[in-house]
Amino acid sequence: MKIINITKVALLAVASMMLLPAQADYPEKPIGVMVAYGPGGATDFQARIATLASGKEALIGQPIYILNKPGAGGRTGWNWFAGEASQDGYMLGAYNVPHFIAQSIVFDTKYNINNLEPLGNWGADPAVLIVGKDSPFNTVGELLAHAEANPGAVTISGAGKFVGHHIAFLQFAKASGANLTYIPASGGVDALRMVKAGETVAGFNNLSDSARSAADLKILAVADLTRHAYLPDVPTLMESGVDVDDSSVNFRGLMVPSGTPQDVVDYLASKVPAMFNDKKTQGKMKSTNSPSRVMSRDEVITMWNERQAYLTELLAGLK
């Protein structure tokens, strides 16, 4: 009897020792962030800026390093993250919405919003509708009138398929009813080149990059619910009479794979937004023209669910 009790107690003690300290001491070593795009790109350098302050004791208390796993428009990295990344809180991932949600709807991916847990959001880069500086069009109305007279002739470039720009295009085409042609370039930079060179009639591109290139472009509208502080004079698409909401806005933030212990998730969710709000980080975001929007875990969960529902409907015919 006694022996059994002692064994039970010992077993319990061992079990509790195995369970507790792992989480109580978290984090005790540097933490990785997987970025599904190559080094030097916007997601990569924003992830580096957003996690600059992680080493501070009051924040996460451990430095963060970036692990780039580019390929297949982000699918390689996210597939690895959902399928193979460790679930102990030492490997976080950077998400791009609507990209990963759209891909999980259209393609057979290992990831979807149900096996990933968001921690917080650091940035939001809306898509803008742009034309070259020598373009005859000055408003969304003029562009659509031309499209009406010449069905299919209005080409609009964007950074590939099933990314924010493509979603903005699909919404724009659906809401305006116009017959437009989407040109999926091999990235945002090449899509922007096409508009500057006059190769395409128009383009959807990142607000941050377009605002920087304002001398070579005319920015007709912002695909967001409100005007943007960087471009106070540019109307939203809704103001221009086309019913397009903020579903194409490129949200960036951090997540962990499902299966990560709940208290690690809670710990990170409480610290990550504060890390994004760090004064030096925010200064660096501003000086690099990276639009910041810090959101908590709960806000991101809501946003992911909204996007999932909306994109499933929008992309239904495109599988």
Add this chain to the structure above:
Amino acid sequence: MEFLNYFDNVFTVYHIALLVGGTFAGIILGALPGLSPTMSVALLIPFTFHMKPESGLILLGAMYTATVAGGAISAILVNVPGAPANIATALDGHKMAQNGKAKNALHYCFISSFVGGIFGVFILIFFTPPLAALSLKFMSTEMFWVAILGITIIATLDSKSVIKGLLSGLFGLMLATIGEHPTNAVERFVFTDHLESGVHIVVGLIGLFAMPQVWNLLENFYAKKNRVFSATGDATLIQSFKLVFSKLKALSIGSIIGSIIGIIPGAGGQIAGIVAYDQSKKVSSNRENYGKGEPEAIIAAESANNSMVGPSLIPLLTLSIPGSPTAAVLLGGLLIHGIFPGHDIFTKNPEVIWTFIDSLIIAQILMLIIGLFLSRHSKWIMKVPDNYMAVGILLLAVFGTYSIQNNYSDVLIMFTLGTLMYFGSKAGFSPVPVVLGLILGTMTEEKFLLGNLIGNAKGSSFQHFTSGTINIVLISLCIASIVYGVYSSRKSKKIKA
């Protein structure tokens, strides 16, 4: 002559230390397979995070300059190009090393890299506004024809027969179609998850060049055929300088072609090197020696891939359109420091930009000095026994391949391609057309599909591809290249018969 005013910003102890360190590290990193210029600059960007903008850019610029030249060292000494830009250098460079003239080859390489590099930076300093306008004229259709021009020379490059060249080029083109479709994002030929991201160009490069070399070295070792190098060359510096400057035709063809390709968005050194090699071969009086260790070939290829550096920054700085894959990564480096490309960049950030450009000139000079110094020690590498060499290349190949995308699948692809290539080379196939097929296939397909979409929207795709001055010039060059290829192969057959 505004650029002269900012040299004193470069000549501070800190900046010179950065330049020397960056150039030295760049040459070494460039020589390692996998750490291509693009990769090295990308890895360095986070390190510049906490530096002042001009200091960060100086370091990145030195790295860009030096890695391009460093890739030639491994191309010459072990027949493994450090980056796609050095493929053409390997053709004759390694032959020279086998003939006991490794040091001479390295001399020619660094001197012509220096001449080309300085030429390119001066193009950047004096011709930025007109060339930026020209670079905007290269659209999808023009880039498609540039890629086709490259494809026309695949078959005749380093192959025993035209048929074998065409077959290996075709194999490369087929490799390029694996993975995501460029315009509709559908996966093709992905029968295993390992092929999901397709065959990365540098993974292909390492596999096709480094792996067969590893097997060959081991084969030699077990057959006790250890190669003995009696010499690594006897050239003095003065002789080498004299020789390079006596090959003015190759030098100027390389520098001019490199500069033109530099301003074409996205093309870069990988195309500059082979096009310059091919063009200089066509006009050379020594053309029979190309592929057998001809100094002119090295001079043309290396002056081209280094003269590409300066002009590739022209569209980058003024239009935020990168002229090469490395310039694309450099864009991230500029943005991180709050330097936003634009026509007004020279008036808005003169301190940073002119200091950066001036530092590129100094980096070229340092690259020459350090490169020539290292050339003296090439015998250390040439004397490494085959078995050690094989293991060394193997380790670097695995490490280099994995580091490109932190992806284990790439290592498997590299091994598979390499083993296939080893057996292929026994049957007389060369890796050069395969890699070129892979590089050009990706570009051709993407640009064709995009140009076709745009052309159809305009009414006629055929007309879209065949109108415009640059398109017509490029099409004529393609035709000329094919006609010349057929003509010269007939002529050489007659001579043999």
